[in-house]
Amino acid sequence: MKMNWGTGMVLALVGFIAFIMFFVIKMNIDKKYEFDLVTEDYYEQELKVQGNMEKEQKGNSLTQNIRYKQTTEGILITFPDSLNVSEITGKVFLYRPSDKQFDFETPISLSDQNMLIPDSRLLGGRWNLIIDWEYDGNDYRFKREIRY
Template sequence: MKINWGTGIVLAFIGFISFIMYFIITMHTDEKYYHDLVTEDYYKQELKVQKDIEKQKNANALATNVDWKKTDNGIVIMFPETLKAENITGKVFLYRPSNKQFDFDTVISLSNHNLLIPDKRLLDGRWNIKVDWQYNGKSFLYKKEIVY
């Protein structure tokens, strides 16, 4: 059987379209290719950007900014020693880019200048940490990508 040019072109198109459809269906149905977007309410979060920029400027103006370190018990978030710990309020939000089910936030309640996030709440891998805190009516923000 002889295949002419027209039949060859049609078969090539059918093959190409079949490959593309297989690729699209695989990407939409296979769990290993699923990744959450940044946030569900993306546009609402986008409106807060200028406020966050001001908070980050306030934090950068401090003599020492918030810092973190990994310990055997979890992550310790260290606030500046020059500030009174009882006047520090706010929230710590940990965001897992690969799976939003592991995202959580914690209210800042300090007796000393350190806040411990327990090891049992953290999986190994990449986390985005966001510390949104206030001291005597002034707002500060610390953001960092960490690998635990």
């Protein structure tokens, strides 16, 4: 059978469309290509950006800001030494950009300047650590990207 240029173009076009459709279907079905949004209420969070930046600047203007250290037990968060720990309130939020099912939030509960996020709650990889806290009527925010 002899093939002319028109038949060749149609076969090439059909092959190309089949190739593209294969990858589209594979990306929609395969779970390893599934990515979640950072937050479900993205636009609502976007409206709070200016206030969050002001809280971060207030935290950075303290003589001593929050510090964190990765230990074998987990992540050790240390609040400023000059503050009365009984007056510190807020929450610690850790989220994984790659998988929202591992995100968690913990209220701040301190007996001394340190708070431990246990190793059992953390998987290896990238985490975003956000601490929203209040002391003496002022709101502060500490935000870092960490690799655990």
